[in-house]
Amino acid sequence: MLKVIELFAGVGAQRQGLKEANIDHEVVAISEIDKYAIKVYEKLHGNTPNLGDITKIERLPKADLWTYSFPCTDISLSGKMLGFDKGSNTQSSLLWEVQRLLEIAKINNELPKYLLMENVKNIVSKRFKSNFEEWISFLEELGYKNFYQILNSKDFNIPQNRQRVFMLSIRDDKAEYSFPSPIPLSLxxxxxxxxxxxxxxxxxxxxxxxxxxxxxxxxxxxxxxxxxxxxxxxxxxxxxxxxxxxxxxxxxxxxxxxxxxxxxxxxxxxxxxxxxxxxxxxxxxxxxxxxxxxxxxxxxxxxxxxxxxxxxxxxxxxxxxxxxxxxxxxxxxxxxxxxxxx
Ligand SMILES: C[S@@+](CC[C@H](N)C(=O)[O-])C[C@H]1O[C@@H](n2cnc3c(N)ncnc32)[C@H](O)[C@@H]1O
Structure with a gap:
């Protein structure tokens, strides 16, 4: 069974995805601070240990998959685009907390085999590409092979025009992965x-x-x-x-x-x-x-x-x-x- 940690869990969309894909899993912990999101999360998925503010977490429990749909507020075109430079203190720079936790996991020999990121399309724009590449280089140093693509929900039978970048990282230098083919929109x-x-x-x-x-x-x-x-x-x-x-x-x-x-x-x-x-x-x-x-x-x-x-x-x-x-x-x-x- 896949042990999962949902960072920036929100209402647990990643967990919902695992459910819908029929992947046998157990969410061992989440990190979320928004009280309304937590309420909805519990309603949808039941009580789950919440480690709270990611900046306060010292070490994560052992798991096979970490998901990190980190705040897009400073990357999104609809925000001020303050970016996510390391140490910039923006909401989106909370990404580097994931780096800190991965470094700790490495010391403890507990790096997860899989990582799943989701964020707005703008993260791969000219403006933010260098930050994104810095992140990818860090993951590569840890031994992850990274696969990312912009997906639109309307290409997967959801009548909403929503483009997001998904990146799957697999800690195996021979790993191969291809994103699913589009599904015709019937809904x-x-x-x-x-x-x-x-x-x-x-x-x-x-x-x-x-x-x-x-x-x-x-x-x-x-x-x-x-x-x-x-x-x-x-x-x-x-x-x-x-x-x-x-x-x-x-x-x-x-x-x-x-x-x-x-x-x-x-x-x-x-x-x-x-x-x-x-x-x-x-x-x-x-x-x-x-x-x-x-x-x-x-x-x-x-x-x-x-x-x-x-x-x-x-x-x-x-x-x-x-x-x-x-x-x-x-x-x-x-x-x-x-x-x-x-
Ligand atoms: C883009 S949303 C994630 C949405 C999520 N994928 C879902 O299914 O709803 C980012 C989340 O990060 C949470 N967040 C912001 N600061 C945080 C922090 N310091 N520690 C943990 N979570 C935080 C926000 O409350 C928000 O729910």
Missing amino acids: KLKDMLEDEVDKKYYLSEKMLQFLNDETNRNGFIRKKQFRPHNIDESDIAFTITTKAGSRPTDNFIEVFDFRYDEGIRGRVDNDLSPTITTKAGSKGLSGQPFIKVPQATKQGYAIAEIGDGIYTNRTESKRGVVQKESVPTIKTSPNDLAVVVD
Whole structure:
């Protein structure tokens, strides 16, 4: 049986993975300090010895696999990117605590055979590659062969667009490993939703109004900045510039697109945000009710149908706010995400 230590355990996603892969294992200890994560961990996996703050751990019990999904806060593009230099005191530099514990394990002849890392894609970007390589060199010195790859959950039948770097280290210089091949996405976002969703999770009327506000689609709908010619009003083009099409006042002909006639007015409620309801009314070409969500594209909006995921914050200044039948990457506070429901 594989003895496992989950460092930075969170809610135990690594442990869940082992369960789902049917790998016979026992989690001998975890290290986690967040009281809410610990509560969820216990609920999902039962009581497990928690060694607490990793900086205070003197020595880990013997195990075959350590997982270390260390904080990405200072690496992620959505943070300040302070990095994870050794001794920098950033959250992400807690990685070097794993180094300290591995060095202790080495002295005690207890190095685990396997290590599993997970972190954001940005860790292999130009900016952080040297830190990452420093880490890999250290592992190589200890005798680990390292295999890493960027995986996206949507390539493994999870309707969430989430890219993460996974690195498996095996303490065997002849070790070989290849990452699993993608699995076609058959699950849809709506397959993941509960049948009954508490009212508190619906978006507020205010948010719904915002999502349906046609005055704020980068001017493309109500023509505040963009002045398309209406075929009925004028057949004379504006001055033709060298960069036609790049500015709001360039030459465009407005053609009525019947697909995008009246969007459905949805009912939405507040708080954690995951659901937007559509109600009967006009339907899109596919016969589905839909809402038009503002976004920073020429068109100024994207069509969201039932089962689609939406980024609800600052939609008018973002691109790709609607994801078909999936959700964008879920962050620790997912209050900017919504799902369109029937
Ligand atoms: C990226 S998350 C790990 C998520 C985890 N893989 C899961 O399944 O939920 C990083 C975790 O490190 C924990 N953490 C932060 N500082 C820590 C410390 N000093 N000691 C132990 N855990 C810490 C955080 O509370 C957080 O849960």
